[in-house]
Amino acid sequence: GAVVSQHPSWVICKSGTSVKIECRSLDFQATTMFWYRQFPKQSLMLMATSNEGSKATYEQGVEKDKFLINHASLTLSTLTVTSAHPEDSSFYICSATVAGRREQYFGPGTRLTVT
Amino acid sequence: AQSVTQLGSHVSVSEGALVLLRCNYSSSVPPYLFWYVQYPNQGLQLLLKYTSAATLVKGINGFEAEFKKSETSFHLTKPSAHMSDAAEYFCAVSEGFSGGYNKLIFGAGTRLAVHP
Numbered sequence: 241g242a243v244v245s246q247h248p249s250w251v252i253c254k255s256g257t258s259v260k261i262e263c264r265s266l267d268f269q270a271t272t273m274f275w276y277r278q279f280p281k282q283s284l285m286l287m288a289t290s291n292e293g294s295k296a297t298y299e300q301g302v303e304k305d306k307f308l309i310n311h312a313s314l315t316l317s318t319l320t321v322t323s324a325h326p327e328d329s330s331f332y333i334c335s336a337t338v339a340g341r342r343e344q345y346f347g348p349g350t351r352l353t354v355t
Numbered sequence: 356a357q358s359v360t361q362l363g364s365h366v367s368v369s370e371g372a373l374v375l376l377r378c379n380y381s382s383s384v385p386p387y388l389f390w391y392v393q394y395p396n397q398g399l400q401l402l403l404k405y406t407s408a409a410t411l412v413k414g415i416n417g418f419e420a421e422f423k424k425s426e427t428s429f430h431l432t433k434p435s436a437h438m439s440d441a442a443e444y445f446c447a448v449s450e451g452f453s454g455g456y457n458k459l460i461f462g463a464g465t466r467l468a469v470h471p
Binding site for chain 2: 244246272274281282283284286289331333335337341342343344345346347348349351
């Protein structure tokens with residue numbers, strides 16, 4: 241149980257274009273989803289937290305207009321990287337949790353490469 | 356505020372040897388602690404968690420961790436390393452519920468190498 245999927249697993253896009261990453265909880269309803277960014281050989285950096293039906297809460301230093309997050313349902317959250325640039329290339333990981341639980345269930349990650 | 360320190364960014368052991376990955380935490384409230392494992396190009400998998408019940412927590416793949424309040428530690432151990440244990444390990448502390456949800460604070464990670 242508690243399976244989280246991400247799509248796509250990897251994506252290459254050209255500089256200036258936008259790319260959307262989906263995060264789904266497959267066998268549970270996720271009240272909250274988190275988006276992380278991970279640089280090579282580094283820990284996870286929390287970008288934002290999203291609750292179903294409400295606006296995402298972004299961490300300090302994360303550009304809201306660049307990283308658009310939508311949590312349309314209890315099983316789906318999306319991260320859209322707008323006007324992507326090479327410095328946005330990274331490994332993006334989502335996680336989901338259920339109300340009242342402290343552990344987070346992680347997706348397999350999405351490798352984004354901007355050329 | 357909560358924080359996590361993982362001592363040793365790289366740990367190398369022989370196959371069959373004891374694995375010890377160190378984690379110290381700082382928390383102003385009774386902590387909830389987690390160990391996650393990450394294999395290359397994959398997400399994180401929960402190994403085990405401490406939620407204020409038993410101080411010795413058993414997880415998957417033969418791993419266990421002991422919560423020591425006096426030492427503010429939550430070290431991860433496995434009696435006998437296997438080649439498949441080679442991965443990145445992250446210790447995390449729960450920040451507590453705020454705004455209805457709970458954030459995790461991650462340590463920097465420890466890369467475990469297992470050699471024959």
